[in-house]
């Protein structure tokens with residue numbers, strides 16, 4: 001095989017890894033949007049907090065002498081999900097629930113405030129500098145050879161893809177099969193009607209935030225393990241990109257968010273490889289603007305009808 | 309029992325706080341090469357838990373007193389100000405003109421900076437407060453204004469006074485070009501698109517090194533002159549300087565005061581223009597559009613035109629502010645134009661009471677001056693901004709000082 | 722259904738579908754100048770949908786709408802309004818936080834002097850225009866007995882006053898054709914009688930043509946010269962009130978509802 005093809009495949013692999021992360025976070029945006037029609041601007045910060053918490057848990061486990069890798073991973077996953085979800089739940093309770101039924105921009109501004117708050121809260125508590133962590137899992141496979149170029153797939157990349165896939169399947173099953181999942185679809189379709197039918201809409205909305213935060217926590221953990229570097233500002237850009245992914249896939253649609261995440265990951269990986277790394281963010285945001293302009297319903301979203 | 313329920317709720321909140329705070333506030337991550345460890349910092353957690361417990365317990369009382377506060381804010385000073393409006397405004401302006409001659413240079417400098425935010429707040433208020441269009445990329449137009457002046461001055465030697473309107477116009481042009489396609493988007497999408505646009509502009513400024521100097525920015529930007537008189541010790545172009553012309557001893561404070569007065573002039577001009585605008589048909593249309601777009605359409609108002617006029621005019625103020633900023637600093641780089649700037653200006657508009665100009669002036673002054681007075685407060689500044697934005701949305705989405713509607717008086721006999 | 726060369730409004734075969742739901746089907750009629758015509762039909766018959774199609778808020782899936790010989794069905798709603806077709810809404814849509822006076826001023830936006838510099842400099846042409854616009858607003862305040870409330874926020878008016886203001890706001894645009902969506906809904910009997918008078922006065926004094934949706938049959942029978950009956954999106958009758966009263970199809974459509 002020629003070097004060009006190998007490089008191309010390498011970019012696909014990198015793009016899928018990145019895309020998995022975006023997809024995990026994008027689901028939080030899309031589910032919240034689907035159910036209460038607001039952009040949860042603070043969701044990127046939840047992801048950032050998830051990354052911090054995962055490092056704290058790993059460090060804590062190391063300090064009490066738990067080092068067996070599978071145990072560490074499992075416990076970290078569990079603890080990170082629990083605590084980060086609680087963050088997601090609290091944010092909704094404090095900053096959004098009192099604003100139900102107000103003009104659209106009111107909860108959005110509140111969410112922006114929450115985002116600024118959380119970013120600075122973590123920055124004040126943990127300092128502004130990067131926190132670096134030794135990789136727990138290193139190594140990978142190499143394939144092919146052309147002109148000295150080899151495809152490299154790290155174990156971490158495979159883990160990211162597999163974990164993401166597993167959570168996507170879990171989520172889909174949950175939405176399709178469980179009572180709560182069905183109720184949440186009902187609430188997303190018509191909140192008032194669902195309320196009349198005796199569904200506790202507040203509870204469903206809380207659960208939605210918890211699920212979104214849990215998936216963001218998984219993303220935070222995976223990023224912490226993969227890049228090993230975390231700071232208080234990672235939530236902003238990644239959050240914006242995950243939102244782009246949600247819009248690309250069609251906001252409100254869960255499969256759309258998955259698809260959008262993967263696509264955006266690919267776009268980014270290809271644009272940094274073949275265009276320039278500096279412009280990869282420009283490309284991502286241009287995608288956002290172009291999609292909103294030319295297909296605001298995204299790839300899989302349903303059009304919103306204006307009622308007169 | 310209500311009291312018992314409140315205590316239980318407060319305990320629950322305290323418990324949640326405990327769980328939330330331990331991993332972020334309670335432990336500090338020590339990351340040195342090769343090691344990662346935690347240091348325990350428990351007392352902050354305890355403080356947080358106790359505070360949350362008490363606040364939660366007394367929440368209902370807080371809300372009650374907040375309501376009383378609203379009532380007073382709305383009526384008592386309103387009446388007083390209304391009666392002596394002209395007099396009060398003249399006195400305030402007079403004070404603002406005289407003040408820098410008696411204040412310290414540092415203070416004058418800070419207030420000058422605050423004036424830049426006042427101008428941006430007033431401009432963004434047209435977009436957000438009057439027209440109801442949430443623009444999260446306002447800083448992009450500030451950057452456009454600043455770089456317009458910096459580049460025009462550097463490459464073509466054009467003076468500040470000529471660049472000022474040009475910067476505003478270029479910002480307005482950018483606003484028009486962006487607004488034309490995106491303003492038909494629904495409110496929250498618009499917010500995100502403008503945010504994306506703001507980031508794109510910043511990234512472009514950062515990466516188009518040959519034009520903008522990239523991350524290093526542009527330095528040695530010419531300062532404004534008074535009818536051609538410079539405020540330096542020695543004129544750079546061989547002409548007279550301010551102190552030479554007036555036969556004064558050279559004082560570096562002159563420049564500071566001049567910049568201050570210039571900023572004050574720009575603020576007053578902005579106020580004048582905006583006050584005309586909101587009394588004009590287009591101003592009424594902005595408000596109408598914010599309230600009910602469908603009703604507007606049913607009356608023959610083209611929503612696109614009206615939004616576009618608000619957006620274009622609103623961002624032109626950022627252009628003016630940017631031009632002045634570049635001139636004042638003498639140096640700009642993309643660092644000054646991050647999303648946080650947009651957030652600060654938005655916070656000013658929100659705190660000032662969307663639509664209220666007096667509120668915006670006060671909010672802008674408070675936001676820039678407070679962190680300077682209390683340096684240690686600076687670290688907590690953004691934290692508080694964020695918190696206050698949330699609280700404002702919960703308690704008073706229309707802001708601290710509700711907008712004073714200018715009522716068109718007609719005889720009701 | 723009469724067709725006439727000088728019809729102000731002519732609706733040809735208009736249909737509207739929402740996904741699988743047919744809300745309107747093959748609606749045709751035409752309306753001459755200075756007529757008062759009512760659209761009636763049971764709930765969900767598609768009356769409001771018809772208004773939305775005429776006023777450009779929905780694009781009809783089939784058919785044509787002509788205003789004064791000009792096709793308007795593809796025009797955006799604000800251009801239709803500028804062409805002289807304005808409407809009220811079933812659930813009143815005022816600018817609630819603006820004053821009554823301002824509501825009437827906004828309605829005249831298209832007739833104001835909108836040049837930026839003219840307004841900023843407050844020049845003579847601008848001032849004259851503003852004066853005219855204000856006079857017109859004051860005229861409608863008087864006409865609709867809203868003068869005492871001119872400086873109130875529109876949202877604080879009583880229900881009947883809000884309805885009147887919405888009509889006043891339409892009239893301030895100097896329309897040729899006025900569509901009223903259930904103008905008597907929520908009014909008490911006295912107010913309904915006054916509304917009846919108002920509608921015919923508007924026609925007589927201002928030459929405006931009126932198409933209204935109404936459930937109050939006594940009002941419909943009294944003021945309308947012709948009536949269009951819709952049922953499940955289809956036009957089932959068109960004629961003078963006396964004929965509609967006797968129409969079998971209409972009676973069976975309304976069967977079970979007290980109306981006649």
Ligand SMILES: Nc1ncnc2c1ncn2[C@@H]1O[C@H](COP(=O)(O)OP(=O)(O)OP(=O)(O)O)[C@@H](O)[C@H]1O
Nearest residue numbers: 305306307739744763764765766767768769770771
């Ligand atoms: N935007 C829309 N999307 C989907 N269905 C719609 C829409 N607008 C109206 N409909 C449907 O079209 C049908 C007709 O509605 P419409 O509002 O025109 O009835 P109406 O005759 O005005 O009734 P009412 O007397 O209750 O006002 C209804 O079944 C309604 O649900």
Ligand SMILES: [Mg+2]
Nearest residue numbers: 768769770811
């Ligand atoms: Mg109806």
